[in-house]
Amino acid sequence: MQSDDGWTVITHGLASISLNGNGKQEANAGSLPTRIVEGLTAEKLLNDFRLLQERWEDTLLAKQVKEIVEKRSADGKWGVEEAVCIGIGSFSRDWAHRWRSLWQLVLFVDVVNRRMLLIFHPLHPPKITNLHAVKDEIKDTKIQCFAQDPAFTTLDIEFLSYFSITVLDSDLQTHITSESFVYSPFVDWFLLLPTFLKSKDPVLYVGNEILDDYSVYAQTKEKKERLEECNEVGKKWIKGREKVALKEFEKHGNALNGMVVYMRESDDDAEGEEDTEARPKEAHDKEKTPTEDT
16 A cells, blocks of 8 residues: 555555554554465465465566575675565465465575575475475575564464474564575565664665665654664665665566665675775776777
C-alpha cells in the first residue's frame, strides 16, 4: 500500500511494528491476519518453495546473483559465515503476501547455498528435494542462519527449521557481525538503520538502498524522531561499500524489485584505489599506448 510520504509500504510483520521509548519493537497484531491457509503443512510449503526455486533458476535476476556471489568468492574475498533474514513475512498466513515472502526466501536460500558451494560443490547449487535432506546438507556447514519477524507463525517456524534457519523473537541484530550476510527485503528505514545496521559492518547486504539523508521521507512524527539518527547511520554505513542494483524480477514484481546489493570493499580493493591515486602522473602516462605517434 502507498504511504503518505510516497513510500510503498510492504506489509510484512516488521513493516507494522514501531519502536517504543526504550527502542523495543512492538508489533501491531491487528494488522496481521490471524488465519492460517487451510490444510497447509510444512511439507506443502516445501513443495511450493521447490516450484518457485525451479522457476527462479532461469531468471535474469538469478543469473545476476550467481555472478555477484561467484565473482566475489573466486578470489577468496567472500567471508560469509552467518546469515540473518530480517522481516521476510509469513509464508502461512491467509494473505496474498505469502507468495512474495516465499519468493524472497528463494533469493535468501540461493545466496546461502552459493556460500555452501565453496565447501560442497563447485558447479551446481544443491536443490531442495526433501525435508530431511535439507537438514542433512546444511547442518554440517559453518554458516548459521537466523530470521526474525513478528508475523511468523508456528508453521512458519517449523518450515524454516528445515533450512536450518533459527527463528528469534528478538535481538537478531546481535548475530550481525563482520562476517554476516544481512538480508532485509523492504523493512522500513527508520526501523532497519537504528535497530539492525547501526554499528554493524556485514560483508554482504541485500535489501533496501541505504541513503545518507531521509529528510524527504520523514513525514510522520515517528520517522521525524528517528531522522537524525538514521541519517548519521546511513552516512557511515555506505562508506567503503560497493553498491549493485538488482535487475527487475519478472516473476513477481512486488517481491524483489528495487533491492540492491552492498558488498564491503576488501583491503585489497582499498589498497588498489590508494595506489592508483598515489601514482605519479608521469608514470601513469608512460603506461599508455602511444597511439598518437603511430
